[in-house]
Amino acid sequence: MMTEPESRIRRHITLTPELRAVIAKVYAEVRVDLLDQPNYRVGVFLERLDRHAAEPGWAVAMAYTMEGSAIGYAYANTIGPGDRWWKRMTVPVTPRFTARDTVAVKEIGVTPAYRGVGLARRMHDxxxxxxxxxxxxLMVNPAAGDGKVMRLYEGWGYREIGAVQPGPAAPWLVCMGRSVRT
Structure with missing residues (x-):
């Protein structure tokens, strides 16, 4: 098993122009094979990032090498009981998740050279x-990594709670949930 190279995680609660540029650069490295698809274009991602960062409870955990290069990000925000996140589900989600504020993990990305070493889990935690x-x-494309990404989240304690297609150009996603404190 590979071991994680030395890295550090920094949490930010404000999306500054500088941080936005760093996240965009990392996103482009993370999604390089998908950037030609409409839902994955950098500009479309930045529109989502800006919208999410303006919502309550937004935070990002950034991973950096010891030399200071950004190598990953995970961001989330608070969603309330009536949020569009829940309204788009194909079946009603159990009230355990929808009756109060929940944290929605919106994106997790690790650059290719740092995958498979536990960095995504450290940022998530x-x-x-x-x-x-x-x-x-969180929502996951069940086909991502031939199902490996969904299995990874299951290993972190997430379980399927619904399905949604966030937009016409987006793939169908599985919505998963778990306790914050596992």
């Missing part, structure tokens, strides 16, 4: 650390 919401949720 740093992102959820200290959150007031009792539950976390």
């Amino acid at each position: 740093a992102l959820l650390d200290g959150r007031a919401e009792p539950y976390a949720t």
Whole structure:
């Protein structure tokens, strides 16, 4: 098994222009094979990032090499009971998740050279650390990595709670949830 190279995680709660540029650069490295697809273009991602960063409870956990190069990001924000996140589900989600504020993990990305060493989990855990919401949720394309990404999230304690197609150009996604404190 590979071991994680030395890295550090920093959490930010404000999207500055400088941080936005760093996240965009990392996103382009993470999604390089998908950038020609409409939903994955950098400009479309930045529109989503800007919208999410303006919502309550937004935070990002950034991973950096010891030399200071950004190599990953994970960001989330708070969603309330009536949020569009829940309204788009194909079946009603159990009230355990929808009756109160929940933290929605919106994006996790690790550059190719740093995948498979636990960095995504460290960023995810740093992102959820200290959150007031009792539950976390995320959406995943079940085909990503031939199903490996969904299995990874299951290993982190997430379970399927619904399905959604966020937009006409987006793939169908599985919504997963778990307790923030596992």
